[in-house]
Amino acid sequence: MTKKSSEGLTAKKEENFSEWFTQVIQKTELADLRYNVKGFLVFQPWSVLTMEKMYKHMEEVLQRKNHEPYFFPTLIPEENLKKESSHIKGFTPEVFWVTHGGTKKFKEKLALRPTSETAFYQMFGLWIRSYKDLPFKTYQRANVFRYETKATRPFLRSREFHWIEAHCVHATKEEAFKQVLEDMKTTEEVLNKTFGLPFIFFERPVWDKFPGALRTFAADVLNPDGKVIQQPSTHILSQQFSKAFDVKFKDKDGKEKLGWITCYGPAISRIFASVIIVHGDDKGLKFPWEIAPLQVIIIPIDKKLNKKAESLKEQIQKFASVKIDYRDKRPGEKFNYWEMKGVPIRIDLGLKDLEKKQITIFRRDLDKKIVVPEQNVIEKIEKISKEFTKNLIKKADKIFEGRIKDVKNLKEIKKAIEQGKIARCCFCSVEKDGVKCAEVIEKETGAEVRGTKLDEKKKPLGKCAICGKKAKEIIYIAKAY
């Protein structure tokens, strides 16, 4: 649409990641950053079409796992937020407040939801009566708002973002923990298998939990620049929440008990940032097949081939989204354009090829051209479509290769972080006692304790890398966005 759109990227991903990221967003027309409210952006068709597909995949999996969809109000009364003390403490600095309707000032101000625990659980309190109502599994597709104090970045950290939040009530702490494991599995199914993103799930140290959570687990995706990006997190909430909102049930034994609540929050627009970053290259975007806004583009190099293009389109659209580029531009310009836009497969329809009864296909997963006998072309495209995302995953998995570095002391942590690595070491404690050591790490290296791994195979033998006391944990340290 804009004049610049046909020009390629000039920044290199490895050399200047930040500039590369901004160029990709602007030149491929994912979002316009010129909207006149700070931290808000206009999502353009290329990102909306992708995010709609991402929503579809995530919602399908949640519904298959018996989550039911709701739409809750965007506005939450202040009194609701105040009901759980650590929750309000954590979120108050970030709340956008609605104070007036027309010219009337409200008696009580209303929050633009920063997250919806205090809206959902108030209703859970009304809906749940008996153990027969459990597990009670819900979710909503919604946009949420945070008046971020950190620097905003398109998709990665905006003041309005598009997400899904799933909220569940279980009868016991054990079942709540099983829910957390299910959420991790869902993240694996969707973010890894479908979106092609590699990540590690960490249990966060107590000082980095979600406000009001008992335990917090979060997926860290590794950036090529060595920093990590937190993606979906899932939490077992403290029973302060069920108490505050009266989420009780009569158990089989006739006794009234507090429910165990979990919540899970995949932020679609933020996950999209990782899709851009992990798969993209110096040419531009690279979409996994399943979420590509357009899967196949056909470029007829001569007008005589328009009919052939139409016939191919008709066959391909039975299993993939496909368009023909009839624009009045040079073929080379079109090739670059669609590579930048990240379309998985391009068909270059040339006269010489067709004389030889063959067709040239460019596949963006391997970034190579292949020549296919004309009669096999549809079959070949179907085959590529099935292996496309797997090829992206293979490449993405390499990001983590050799990235984890075992270290023993502050000096080694510092060195590993400087090299863009994730440092792994023995640590005194991820409970309150450990916070001082974590502060030392952050101050000295600029990196954060990301937490422990649930399935950690090693045992913490030896001493804390910082204070030298007996180590209780093995922790991972990285710089984060």
Add this chain to the structure above:
Amino acid sequence: MTKKSSEGLTAKKEENFSEWFTQVIQKTELADLRYNVKGFLVFQPWSVLTMEKMYKHMEEVLQRKNHEPYFFPTLIPEENLKKESSHIKGFTPEVFWVTHGGTKKFKEKLALRPTSETAFYQMFGLWIRSYKDLPFKTYQRANVFRYETKATRPFLRSREFHWIEAHCVHATKEEAFKQVLEDMKTTEEVLNKTFGLPFIFFERPVWDKFPGALRTFAADVLNPDGKVIQQPSTHILSQQFSKAFDVKFKDKDGKEKLGWITCYGPAISRIFASVIIVHGDDKGLKFPWEIAPLQVIIIPIDKKLNKKAESLKEQIQKFASVKIDYRDKRPGEKFNYWEMKGVPIRIDLGLKDLEKKQITIFRRDLDKKIVVPEQNVIEKIEKISKEFTKNLIKKADKIFEGRIKDVKNLKEIKKAIEQGKIARCCFCSVEKDGVKCAEVIEKETGAEVRGTKLDEKKKPLGKCAICGKKAKEIIYIAKAY
């Protein structure tokens, strides 16, 4: 979920429409009205699943007609709203204002979008340069907020609602008018052919235009109680908008010209109200096949039939959504429950039937049971699925039958309105001059001038039914929600 959900409706649609509507919403669990912000509601799974399908149908048609999807910010700066004077005048009394982020007071307050003209057009001004960029056709799926001064009603008039807004820029007024006709056609395709809703499109009188519009066209759906409900409206905006937001383009003749903007707003949650009202009956909901949250329910009356139920489910799920009701309840209770929930087809699996190699099907379109030979049952269900919505449309169309009454004077208008009819008469003018006559009508009858029909075949012969001056128009008068 709640205890009441298995109990049927007690209110009759024809006798006490208002109570019937509330009962349907609560007993079929479409929405919970107990959320603690006035005019806001919690949409429950049964309505969310339906509205998601409604979105899908509407978005598919818009995309087929080359509208591209965007997500614009929910917040709009006050300065944007102020740029078009009649727009701000129309919407200011209804705006929810965001004034603070955390504890910081903003210099300029931000509106929770009541509609997004002033967000879209600011960007259109940046994006559109040349006649080659036109037509520029967009839409977004969004929730919007209006601090309604009128009484709120769930789905029908809430303070937050879920809609689609489509915004287009055209080079000429003629093309803008063609867009309006296309929008009417889209309304026909989706609301009538797919959702089964009958309506009449009226051009609104000047005093009832959308704030900032040159011409406003709106679909009025007729309620069984004689009132009409305004559904999608489409507008040619005054060029004040393009001027205010600098939406200009260089035309073929090299001259810079102002764009002609149109906007179209199908409010999904409000259309859902009409789906409930038009198709529902004293038993409960009745969903058109295409948007039913569940299309087929199987009720095995004996445990021995569970295997048979599973095998039927497997075959049906290839073309329809289907579930088996294994709950520990009496068959009669289950029958009533699913009829109330509006599921199109119910399969009653009984032992006696199966001995006779037959299956009983209940179809909610005709509200009757049919007995089908076992080997034909899948074929029969597929056949019903294809004619289901057509049957609903046939029935719905009858609402309009004999509903339009030709009248000549105020007394006759009054009588027609009292009888729950739409009055049609000659009228002096739908321009400014006519507003006094319209006020007389509203004061004396409680009904409103809904406007003129574009395809009106009759000519306005004679005199205005109110003032007696020469009539320029034929107008329609009805009570409205």
